[in-house]
Amino acid sequence: MFAARQKELTSFGLGLSDQAPDGYEIFSNKEDHCTKVILDSELIDVEREIAMANELKGKKVAFLAADGVEKVELEQPRAALQEAGAQVELLSLKDGEIQARNHDLEPAGTFKVDRAVAEASVSEFDGLVLPGGTVNPDKLRMDSSAVSFVRDFASSGKPVAAICHGPWTLLEAGVAEGRTLTSYPSIRTDLRNAGANVVDEEVVVDGNLITSRSPKDLPAFCAAIVRQFAYAPAS
Known part of the structure; x- marks a missing residue:
């Protein structure tokens, strides 16, 4: 879900030490050595899926x-x-x-x-x-x-x-x-x-x-x- 959502979002060119715009959070993909910005609501959906899986x-x-x-x-x-x-x-x-x-x-x-x-x-x-x-x-x-x-x-x-x-x-x-x-x-x-x-x-x-x-x-x-x-x- 992360990867699919990242393709839809605009990169703000932010690093992990930067502050994300309101309604967004910064997500770091260690495998690709890149930083993306994703919606807070998307994080909630992912957390819900993880909880359901367990x-x-x-x-x-x-x-x-x-x-x-x-x-x-x-x-x-x-x-x-x-x-x-x-x-x-x-x-x-x-x-x-x-x-x-x-x-x-x-x-x-x-x-x-x-x-x-x-x-x-x-x-x-x-x-x-x-x-x-x-x-x-x-x-x-x-x-x-x-x-x-x-x-x-x-x-x-x-x-x-x-x-x-x-x-x-x-x-x-x-x-x-x-x-x-x-x-x-x-x-x-x-x-x-x-x-x-x-x-x-x-x-x-x-x-x-x-x-x-x-x-x-x-x-x-x-x-x-x-x-x-x-x-x-x-x-």
């Missing part, structure tokens, strides 16, 4: 998904958490790769699995993300190790985030009752039948559960998980 430093987050995962619902939250400094692991039902989908129908490449969920422990992680896709959570719901992992994670008080059809796994784990959640419209009846209070909002935070409706809510969902995971104490 917001989740030292935190470790698990993603739990299987074949049929909606690509963007894994890809975008993972990128947001990594950009905030988190270490991320993809857990699945077995080692190898999982097949992603676009809109449930189109093949959308694969994701490498870091570990089978049966080999993972809740104590290793500070947060859990459950992406959607219709087939993905349906497979997870049929696996006892996956269901136990989600149940134990939610019971630990650590943050658990689920988007689109992802809350299906919360239901199977028995942690939806009495909680306020949102989800993709087609599974809301299932959540209500499990005792959840279902609302139609882009992101809902109820205690340690964070839920969202669909891929169109990903910007709000990503912002919410970074914020909520940052608040959680590190393992």
Whole structure:
């Protein structure tokens, strides 16, 4: 950002010992042995980016998904958490790769699995993300190790985030009752039948559960998980 902004700004021919005009600060680039003048507001933006990049430093987050995962619902939250400094692991039902989908129908490449969920422990992680896709959570719901992992994670008080059809796994784990959640419209009846209070909002935070409706809510969902995971104490 510094380099791009420097190209836009006029050099005032100032040295480090000189005083910058109002609203500007002097920036010295040691690699280029030159001095530039940049806006104060630009420094604030850079400082904000640095702070965001360290917001989740030292935190470790698990993603739990299987074949049929909606690509963007894994890809975008993972990128947001990594950009905030988190270490991320993809857990699945077995080692190898999982097949992603676009809109449930189109093949959308694969994701490498870091570990089978049966080999993972809740104590290793500070947060859990459950992406959607219709087939993905349906497979997870049929696996006892996956269901136990989600149940134990939610019971630990650590943050658990689920988007689109992802809350299906919360239901199977028995942690939806009495909680306020949102989800993709087609599974809301299932959540209500499990005792959840279902609302139609882009992101809902109820205690340690964070839920969202669909891929169109990903910007709000990503912002919410970074914020909520940052608040959680590190393992």
